[in-house]
Amino acid sequence: MRRAAAEPRSTAKAPAFNRYLHSPWVDSVMRTLTPDQRAAQLFMVAAYSNRKRIDEDSISTLIQRYGIGGLIFFQGGPVRQAKLLNRYQSQAKVPLLVAMDGEWGVGMRLDSMVKFPYQMSLGGETDTTLLYDMGREVAYQFKRLGMHVNFAPVVDVNNNPANPVIGFRSWGENPAAVARDGRQYMRGMQDAGVLAVAKHFPGHGDVDADSHLALPTVRVDRRRLDSLELPPFRSLVAGGLGGMMVAHLNVPALDTVPGPSTLSRPIIEGLLRQEMGFKGLIFTDAMNMKGVTSMFAPGEADVRALIAGNDILEFSKNIPLALRMVRAAVDSGRLTQQEIDVHCRRVLALKQWAGLNRYRPIKLQNLYEDLNAPHAQYLSHRLTELSITLLRNQKSLLPLQRLDTLRVATLVLGSTSPDTTDFQRAVADYAPTAHFRAAATPTLDELAQLRTALKPYNLILVSLQNLGRLPATSFGITPETNLLLRELVNQRQTLVLSVFGSAYAVAKVRDLDRAAAVVLAYQESPNAQNLAAQAIFGGIGASGRLPVTVSDRYPRGFGLRTASGFRLRYANPEDVGMDPRLEARVDSLVGRALAAQAFPGGQVLIARRGTVVLRKSYGNQTYAGFESGEREARSGKSKEKDAPRSPLLTSPSVPRPVKNDDLYDLASMTKLMAATPALLKLQGQGKFSPDSAMGNYFGFLRGTNKADLKMRDVLAHQARLKAWIPFWQELRKKNGELRRRYFRADSSARFPLPVAAGLWARKDLPARIYKEIGESPLNDKPGYVYSDLSFILYPELVKARTGQTFDSYLQQQVYRPLGATTLGFRPTNRFPRKRIVPTEVDSAFRRQLLHGTVHDEGAALLGGLSGHAGLFGDANDVAKLAQTYAWGGRYGGQQLFDKTIMDEWTRCQFCPDNRRALAFDRPAANPTVNSAKSASQRSYGHTGFTGTYFWVEPEKDLVVILLTNRVHPTRRNNKLGDLSVRSSLLQLAIEAAR
Structure with missing residues (x-):
């Protein structure tokens, strides 16, 4: 040799x-x-x-x-x-x-x-x-x-x-x-x-x-x-x-x-x-x-x-x-x-x-x-994030704008699994989406069916998955794939193509340059799929560069850039300078609460600088075997033949684990997640002012003791309004049964308002409630008293000022632009019951497990549509609105709320005598009541009776959310407060933010 x-x-x-x-x-x-x-x-x-x-x-x-x-x-x-x-x-x-x-x-x-x-x-x-x-x-x-x-x-x-x-x-x-x-x-x-x-x-x-x-x-x-x-x-x-x-x-x-x-x-x-x-x-x-x-x-x-x-x-x-x-x-x-x-x-x-x-x-x-320590997970995620490469972006389509104008569908090519992919689930975190899939080699009939099914959608997010690594197989790009992509382009639908495979596979996509945008993610890991979706919606910016030459148009080093921070980003604590031990500490806190039966389960979300660093579900929707509450509910059944009764829903034999997309009854968080954004929008449109009087917005209050109450005092809970009125109690007989005059077991034109499963209320009950609010006395002494009453009325204000119902106005003006799919009232009209977390076994009023209907009795009498309670949603969608507040009213490239107005609403109005901002709560004298010992005086948020909570801490750029059903099976369970779970969660987040 x-x-x-x-x-x-x-x-x-x-x-x-x-x-x-x-x-x-x-x-x-x-x-x-x-x-x-x-x-x-x-x-x-x-x-x-x-x-x-x-x-x-x-x-x-x-x-x-x-x-x-x-x-x-x-x-x-x-x-x-x-x-x-x-x-x-x-x-x-x-x-x-x-x-x-x-x-x-x-x-x-x-x-x-x-x-x-x-x-x-x-x-x-x-x-x-x-x-x-x-x-x-x-x-x-x-x-x-x-x-x-x-x-x-x-x-x-x-x-x-x-x-x-x-x-x-x-x-x-x-x-x-x-x-x-x-x-x-x-x-x-x-x-x-x-x-x-x-x-x-x-x-x-x-x-x-x-x-x-x-x-x-x-x-x-x-x-x-x-x-x-x-x-x-x-x-x-x-x-x-x-x-x-x-x-x-x-x-x-x-x-x-x-x-x-x-x-x-x-x-x-x-x-x-x-x-x-x-x-x-x-x-x-x-x-x-x-x-x-x-x-x-x-x-x-x-x-x-x-x-x-x-x-x-x-x-x-x-x-x-x-x-x-x-x-x-x-x-x-x-x-x-x-x-x-x-x-x-x-x-x-x-x-x-x-x-x-x-x-x-x-x-x-x-x-x-x-072996799976937080730092390793951070590194893997961060390296993948930096690799995401944007090859095409016609007319600056990405990040996607105006979600309320888009009808989004995802199409996975290369997968026949009935389960949604990580990419599809990540897309659903940002916007309402329909999911489709097809094998890499679909038949002509299947291609025709897909074309027809996809016609109603104006944006199709196509992901090429299960691709091969070998050049001999064209890296998994089949002729059928190319045929379908051509057909979709010919239908003049906007296509965003994500390639979860070799960089060389890009060259095998025949009509690549007819797609509106092309994202290369290099591999099909959960991180790559999730981050490709984040790049499409602007949670992250695209910054990767091609390590090899794909074609003359896409040489080594090519890669377009987009800005980050457009919408929520999903990453790890280390990405935003937080202690990587945060999750373990939250696990410990929630674990102790679960062990003490403070609540059966819940969702936790913590975000910093617009980055969700912890999003996790714990426990179960219900406890196993809460029949004692059901027996209590049965114990006062009417003997009247035609008395309205609702079925007693039984506990599942095995409790259902809480998932991230389950919906919780937000209770009084409705005030901040529904009534407040509506009023913020109206004020920005010149249709509302906190310096006006109640009588200017509610005609039925003119001539009452509330006509001259200033809205600023009302929103800061110091207008002498009663805390609440038990409207439902006068609608019962002495034996506790509901009066047939007001309730029926079936819906009809006269009884259209859903109160609970199998229980419908008379259509004039809202007017009766508004009248009762108008006639209610004011508190004898001035000062801070938290009150539901004005928030019950805000849907009427919205309708009078816009001509739209409260829920449709919110969907159009707030939730759809945010992509907040789950936020809304009457959730059983939109979601399967299994995704809705039950609350109390109501033994006094509705006599059933409340599952899919609002826990608050007053909101129930209004058909579940009110400004003080009745909103359902998951932690992720709550975070979108909370982050909008933290970002001064801006989200997804839109200024949803005027920043000056936002600043006004979140500052203390009458300190030091009253801690409140406008609608928003602020740290109490004893911070463990609602915030945390280290919370700043600039922080704000709200709690909900069912065990819900959100808080914004501007000093650390934090958003903290906890959703539970602590009232299951009974509202008499006060362990959530006794253990200071909500304030402790916020404290953990503040301490982790270095």
Whole structure:
């Protein structure tokens, strides 16, 4: 074999483990090992934690009988692997060196693990410090699992789109960028104590065959190798790279004798050791791959690999045979014992650097939690966010504007699962959406049905999913996919296309330039799907750049930018400078409340700077077996034949867990989520003023003691209005039964108002209630008294000023522009009952479990439509309106409320005697009543009787929301307040905001 002309010797930095080459521990171990055992230290065999006991026992035999030096783990689970590795290490005379292919972290091989993005996803990013952080976090995962070597990073320059094996595993097509990114990842791992192994030397990026299946040939000259393939390897070697993996490649420019580079002494000893000056460990690629076994049988291939200069042989097919043939090669003079000893000493030095001279078993306690720590989740999410690449954005369509003008549908191509995808669920977080799906190869009939079904929608968000990675399959882009996309474009519908696959797949979409916008997300992880939706709606800004050339129009480095902060963003506490332990602390707080039965379940949402950092549901919708409340409700049934009675809804046999999109009865939060935004809009339109009098807005109050009450006093709860009036009590008989004069079991023109399931009220009850409010006396003394009464009347004010009903006005002016799908009254008209969380077992009035009808009795008599109670919604939609308040009335590119008016409404009106703003609550003298001990005097929010809460803290730019049904099964449960759950939640958020 002939070595190419060498360049001057490199001054490469020696890896850190080299200082142990002649340490006392290495010397002592060398003395204890026989020549055969020293050779066995050079072999790493494959191990799995998802196989049968017989497979596990076969590894034990290799460890105990032959003394192999290491393991490389493949598929399985983290806890299973840790237990298995503890067993294996206990059987080893010399502790085992343990490796894994963790190119995007341990999650590449093990289930239930956080996964970092593919290298190509990250190749277009500019914040390479995060790649260093990723390396450190991956190293932490390895060390926590008792592993010491990561066969990463891939530093092959993928300049060939037809490459069947590297592709998405490469940082990209530019050698300098690949070197930069690979070096950062390497440094992060090695600084944290895990050996990085660059691969696949001398460069696997420009081949058209897979070395797992055949021996690829690199058909380029030495000059091209020096300018494109080799620079990343040189850069990492110069930076102190600890390990190098040699690929099975035929490289005529480096060795004139045909054969795999793994067995080439000119390439390994000549180029890598002498010319490049590499002083670390050299690993073969897997010795069971066709790239080597197609030319040499097991055993002979292993001997040739050692002769070539490799230190460790990975995945040898037959260890007993290989060791016998190595011994024979030494005996015959093909190998020397000195060469074996040099390799063995390097392996032992690495083991000492990795801490194996002080081996300790893996601790199993909290293993899963440690491996999926908040910082790892933050890094994975943040790296994915920065990778999202916008390739097309006609007329600045993204981020989407004016949701109230859009009829949105999602279409997933490549999925036949009946479940919605992560992308579809993320879209639904922003806007009302209809979901559709189709296989990658739909029939003509299915295509026609889809075209028809999608016609009513003016915006279609198409996601290409379940795409392939191989160029031979056009990366999963089928002719049927292209046909359907063309048909949709021809229907003149606006298409936004999201590609969850290889960057090269983009070039296979035939009518790409007829889509209004194109988002490239590179892979189909939950993070990628979620963040693509966020980019479309403006939760995040698109900032990614192509790491490879897709076409002439989309070269490497291309990527359009959009602004962030348009709508809510969904990320992690670390993204906005919050303590990553926030979730654990909230879990603890809510866990204690659940254990004390303060409420059966709930939703928590915490946002900072417009970024939702915690959105989580806890517990169940109801308690199991609350029949005692039902029996109490049954205990006063009327004996009258025609008395109106509503059915008693029974508890499900198994309580339903709370989900993020379940709806809660917001109770008095209705005042801030319905009445207040209506009044803010009216004031902005010049149709309302807090400095006017009540009589100017309510004709039926003229001539009463309320006509001259100033609205500013009314909204600040100091106008002497009564706190509330029990309207329903006078509608009962002495025995507690409801009077048929006012109620019926079925609806009709005379009884159209839904009060509860199977219970309808007379249509003139609202007028009766308004009259009673007008006739009610005022409080004797002036001062702050919280009152429902004026808020009951605001729907009439809205109708009088706009000609629209209260609910339709709110939908048109507030909820639809926000994309607040769930906010609204009478939820059973819009949502299945299973999504609506029950409240109380009402034993006094409606005598049933209240499920889908408002808890407040007064609002129920109004048919569930009032300004003081009756609104339902989930925490996510509450957050949209609360964030609009925090952003000075702006959201989604629209100024929904005038900022000056917002500022006026949220400031204290009559301090210090009255803490209230206009409608909004503010911190009480005892802050644990409604806010928190650290809440500022600029903060504001509101509570709800059913156990609901939202609070805005401008000083920390926080929005905190808690939705519960603490009144289930009875309102007599005051543990939510006794335990100060709401104020404690706000306090945790404030303390976490560093």
